[in-house]
Amino acid sequence: MFRVTRDAIDLQELVDFVTDPEAGAIVTFIGTTRNNNEGRRVIALDYEAYPEMAEKELTRLGEEAKKRWNIQRMAIVHRIGPVQITEPSVMIAVSAAHRADAFEACRFAIEEIKRSVPIWKKELFEGGEVWIGTQSGQPLNVNCSSSSSRSNSSTD
Amino acid sequence: MFRVTRDAIDLQELVDFVTDPEAGAIVTFIGTTRNNNEGRRVIALDYEAYPEMAEKELTRLGEEAKKRWNIQRMAIVHRIGPVQITEPSVMIAVSAAHRADAFEACRFAIEEIKRSVPIWKKELFEGGEVWIGTQSGQPLNVNCSSSSSRSNSSTD
Amino acid sequence: MKVKIKFFAMLRERAGAGEITKEIREGMTVGELWRVLRRDYPRLAPVEMRLLYAVNQDYVAADYVLKEQDEVVFVPPVSGG
């Protein structure tokens, strides 16, 4: 299950999907909107995706994880559109016979999402808004005098 | 929330408990009963606890995790009694501003549970039953000719 | 020949469009197309961040030679998660 959606994400649906009689461990990661980032008071995040390619990249990283670790199943759902403080923007669930594989594959998945999946977030903060960019690059002023493209993030 | 219970564990309850406006990441671990262990076909696990001390030890390890990592909240619920294949025996949820802390503290929690919390599982397998012991020790024959105290486990 | 270009995130806002169709010459690479677009859309010109190129939903190198009906996306630094 590798999906981009405008709806709220249902954790239990992902966990049910990866539940497997051969698995002794399930690890999940949930990214939630944090109320602060680099000293700014965050109001919300607004996610945008290139959805067809994002789902393709999620599927690809899932296949890569299956090659690298002995895992049973993986599910990733990323939400797009506005995501309020404490709400989940992304959920990952991984099942494996043994816990080390589940932890490592789950960590790999979130790092890969942040590295290569075509999804972007705009941070709406008190006083402006800014597109967040995790790849290195020059600042890009957008829509407000104090905004720029930043490499930090108010989810993690 | 550090609890030992005879009831099925509700993942969403743990996640809601650790949800925090200062958190950008939630990592959860779910231990589930696996259908095999060391070549035996597992039918179910049956957990027993010294409940007062188990909850005290869970609370202690939660406090230790808060000292070692920058985390917001932690919840651990361990089920006792029979746990069928694919059912969860333990759930851990950890929230943190940043994902590395949430992953590491969650991993620490499950390792500590397996190391020091007074909970024991008996494996019911095709042909017998065996108490599982993760500390090293001499085999202990219990209740069936082929059983012994083993250091492996059919959850992970 | 024609290619389809989609803009996302900061590039969408700068271009003022989410999707355009563009007539290009045979043999043009995706890197060359980006330089052409920066002339067409002056507000893209100051964009100095490191872009990646995607054609038909796969990352490609700057020297990828475009084909009729390709779907081209210039990928700004991603920030999902």
Next chain:
Amino acid sequence: MKVKIKFFAMLRERAGAGEITKEIREGMTVGELWRVLRRDYPRLAPVEMRLLYAVNQDYVAADYVLKEQDEVVFVPPVSGG
């Protein structure tokens, strides 16, 4: 003086009891109590695994000197999770 002893898991099955009260002499350590119990309950005698000692829900060393009404548990290798 009296102490309360609880047995769990394989020790509970071997002792055939979950909880007992035992009269002990003043100054007895928890390690000595275990040796006494192995005489009282012959089925505990073959237990050679590494036990930990807990008194009043905290781990203690073998030389812990027992007090009136202590709750004593001999902790077999744990296997939660």
